[in-house]
Amino acid sequence: MDKDRVILPIKDIPTKWYNVAPDMPDPMLPPLHPATKKPLGPKDLAPIFPMSLIMQEMSQDRWIDIPDEVLEVYKIWRPTPLQRAVRLEKALKTKSRIYFKNESVSPAGSHKLNTAIAQAYYNKKEGVKRLCTETGAGQWGSALSFACNILGLKCTVYMVKASYYQKPYRKSLMHVWGAEVFPSPTNLTKCGKAMLAQDPDSPGSLGCAISEAVEDAATHDDAKYALGSVLNHVLLHQTVIGLETQKQLKLIGEKPDILIGCVGGGSNFAGFCVPFVPDKLKGKDIRMIAIEPAACPTLTKGVYAYDYGDSAGLTPLVMMYTLGCNFMPTAIHAGGLRYHGAAPMLSSLVKSGLIETRSYYQNPVFEAALLFARTEGMLPAPETAHAIKAAIDEAKKNEDKCIVFNYSGHGHFDLGAYDAYLEGKLQDYEHPEEKIKEALKKLPKVVL
Numbered sequence: 001m002d003k004d005r006v007i008l009p010i011k012d013i014p015t016k017w018y019n020v021a022p023d024m025p026d027p028m029l030p031p032l033h034p035a036t037k038k039p040l041g042p043k044d045l046a047p048i049f050p051m052s053l054i055m056q057e058m059s060q061d062r063w064i065d066i067p068d069e070v071l072e073v074y075k076i077w078r079p080t081p082l083q084r085a086v087r088l089e090k091a092l093k094t095k096s097r098i099y100f101k102n103e104s105v106s107p108a109g110s111h112k113l114n115t116a117i118a119q120a121y122y123n124k125k126e127g128v129k130r131l132c133t134e135t136g137a138g139q140w141g142s143a144l145s146f147a148c149n150i151l152g153l154k155c156t157v158y159m160v161k162a163s164y165y166q167k168p169y170r171k172s173l174m175h176v177w178g179a180e181v182f183p184s185p186t187n188l189t190k191c192g193k194a195m196l197a198q199d200p201d202s203p204g205s206l207g208c209a210i211s212e213a214v215e216d217a218a219t220h221d222d223a224k225y226a227l228g229s230v231l232n233h234v235l236l237h238q239t240v241i242g243l244e245t246q247k248q249l250k251l252i253g254e255k256p257d258i259l260i261g262c263v264g265g266g267s268n269f270a271g272f273c274v275p276f277v278p279d280k281l282k283g284k285d286i287r288m289i290a291i292e293p294a295a296c297p298t299l300t301k302g303v304y305a306y307d308y309g310d311s312a313g314l315t316p317l318v319m320m321y322t323l324g325c326n327f328m329p330t331a332i333h334a335g336g337l338r339y340h341g342a343a344p345m346l347s348s349l350v351k352s353g354l355i356e357t358r359s360y361y362q363n364p365v366f367e368a369a370l371l372f373a374r375t376e377g378m379l380p381a382p383e384t385a386h387a388i389k390a391a392i393d394e395a396k397k398n399e400d401k402c403i404v405f406n407y408s409g410h411g412h413f414d415l416g417a418y419d420a421y422l423e424g425k426l427q428d429y430e431h432p433e434e435k436i437k438e439a440l441k442k443l444p445k446v447v448l
């Protein structure tokens with residue numbers, strides 16, 4: 001067994017996803033109907049999601065079988081390697097051992113495909129013909145385009161307008177896989193039209209693109225909506241990452257001291273970490289650190305409250321850390337981390353004190369990405385580079401620790417961001433307290 005690059009055979013792809021819901025230290029509060037603000041049931045979600053995913057969303061079963069058809073597609077790139085960053089360790093002169101779980105080897109280049117395939121599969125099984133979604137920088141949109149392509153569904157992507165024009169190559173990839181892609185806000189939906197009436201030059205936001213995709217799905221019988229993060233079933237599908245990591249560490253006789261991941265909506269972090277939650281609850285000393293940008297400090301500066309997942313208030317209200325659904329993050333380069341909320345499941349674990357949180361400015365994050373690229377050779381996505389920065393900071397303490405981080409995606413479509421960093425053009429930005437307070441004033445009033 002090569003201890004620096006642990007490759008599992010295909011037969012070791014997990015055959016069940018792990019659902020942390022029954023093991024949560026604090027019970028989760030129910031999602032609420034956006035109009036009545038009362039707890040919602042499976043039927044309320046049926047216009048936008050297939051019933052099998054709704055049941056997963058609400059499931060208390062600890063283990064959920066991965067269908068054979070999904071496993072068949074996972075075989076294209078799973079199991080993913082667990083690699084030791086030996087050259088990075090040497091450059092840091094650290095006693096720590098640094099490992100990373102390499103999710104960038106998927107066809108779409110990130111972890112997002114783990115749930116895209118599952119969501120496309122369940123929708124297809126229930127007769128859905130088309131999936132609608134939003135995308136920021138394009139990682140999720142390209143993953144869902146691939147999944148729909150391989151499972152024979154149509155795919156409509158509302159891509160935040162600023163990224164549509166600034167980062168055209170992810171859009172090209174979506175086109176290659178047969179999706180239709182619109183710059184959001186569009187004139188195709190009521191929400192989009194309302195945004196354009198307010199500001200015809202609106203650069204768009206993730207919250208607005210979500211509203212457009214949800215409206216499209218809710219108003220077409222043969223279409224449903226797919227979300228790339230935040231929801232329980234998305235986090236569930238991502239647990240293949242942590243479950244494989246557990247097997248790989250065991251094979252080389254390692255026990256993790258520190259687990260690190262970046263957080264946008266929370267799916268790669270949770271999928272990587274939650275399989276270790278039962279060990280932590282049994283008393284094992286494992287630190288889990290969630291990293292976000294200082295420009296979008298949801299977990300470090302947001303409040304734990306009920307809020308909408310989108311800006312038009314069409315999605316259910318969920319209990320989560322939030323900066324307010326009208327929060328407009330500044331245009332940092334880690335587009336996938338610019339979301340006002342965080343997954344309710346992850347939020348609850350943070351609230352219970354099981355997970356540490358930390359934020360970084362983008363310049364030190366790119367500095368860390370460059371050190372990684374110049375030692376290990378791989379170019380990380382700017383989102384992933386947040387996790388790398390934290391792994392480096394932990395390793396610099398020079399302790400005899402096993403540090404493992406999730407390498408959520410590659411940065412081959414983010415070269416513009418790397419150019420900007422190398423030319424010294426990146427601004428460090430911390431979201432001002434007053435702006436956060438202002439956005440939080442508009443939180444929906446909920447009386448349970």
Ligand SMILES: Cc1ncc(COP(=O)(O)O)c(C=O)c1O
Nearest residue numbers: 139229264265266267268336409
């Ligand atoms: C490479 C990469 N990592 C991380 C994220 C953050 O998403 P999540 O928190 O759901 O894993 C994204 C989102 O687009 C991404 O593209």
